[in-house]
Amino acid sequence: MAPAAPRRAGSGKKAASWTQDPEGVRRNILAIARAEFVENGLSGARVDEIAAKTSTSKRMIYYYFGDKEGLYRAVLEEMYARIRNFERSLDLAALPPREAIATLAGFTFDYHADNPDFVRLVMVENIHHARHLENSAEIGELNLSAIDMIREVYERGLREGVFRAGLDPIDIHLTISALSFYNVSNRASILQVFGHDMGAPGARERRRASIIDTVLRMLAP
CATH class of the missing domain: 1.10.10.60 (Homeodomain-like)
Known part of the structure; x- marks a missing residue:
């Protein structure tokens, strides 16, 4: 009510x-x-x-x-909830392990590219040393679910012999997130320094394919 x-x-x-x-x-x-x-x-x-x-x-x-900080924290919670909800909708548990990881990497790349506000707000929160994330139990629980999802796929891949042993699920998550995040956070500076627009349609598709390939090679036995 x-x-x-x-x-x-x-x-x-x-x-x-x-x-x-x-x-x-x-x-x-x-x-x-x-x-x-x-x-x-x-x-x-x-x-x-x-x-x-x-x-x-x-x-x-x-x-x-x-207050303003409470409003800002609510905005962060909504934005993290949105990406985690989209991840769950991928139903990775129903896919073979390599296909599941490729799907997650491609989705993560597309989500960041299509939602630059998410990237910018994460950058703002890092300026404030993530103190608002620290004070949000909701965001903590949401983000743990992302690691659990990768762990389930990784462990299936180990059992099937399609992934190599010795990786931590959080490192897989960080690699996918970092590669996707950079394409948005540094688009303006890369354009100015190299004259290369990472957001242009052709460049975006090539970068997306490269990131999926990089992540799969990271996991390959």
Whole structure:
């Protein structure tokens, strides 16, 4: 059940939106906040600006999220939940081990390329030494599921003799994530230094295939 709204002055469109669709208002706040944090970082984003662009008020933002850092943490939680949910939808357990890893690597690359806001927010959080991730039990649990999924595929591959022994599932995850992340985080600098646009369609497809091949070679016996 949604919490009761605190009393506030005024009626109008914003008040009606809250009472008619509280979850919709919450999603609207998170979407606007995500864009502000991506553009300005945690330090530069302003709750006044976020409130002005939403279907609610500054007071209601504080009611939902406590303060700006609470709002920022909720944005992070939503974004991590989204990528983990997409990963689960791949149903890797139903695929042969090599195909499962190739599918995961290709998906991870595409997800990062198609969701640059995720990459930028992770970069913002690293500037703040991941203290908001540290304070979110939800994100911790979500990310452990990603390692468990790789562990299951890796152990099947070991039993079938298609993967080499001695690898840690987290190293497999880090390799896939790092290769996918770099293609977005360093796109602008690589373009300026080498004149190579990693996001151009042809370059993107070649890089995707190279990353899948690299990960499979890492695992090969």
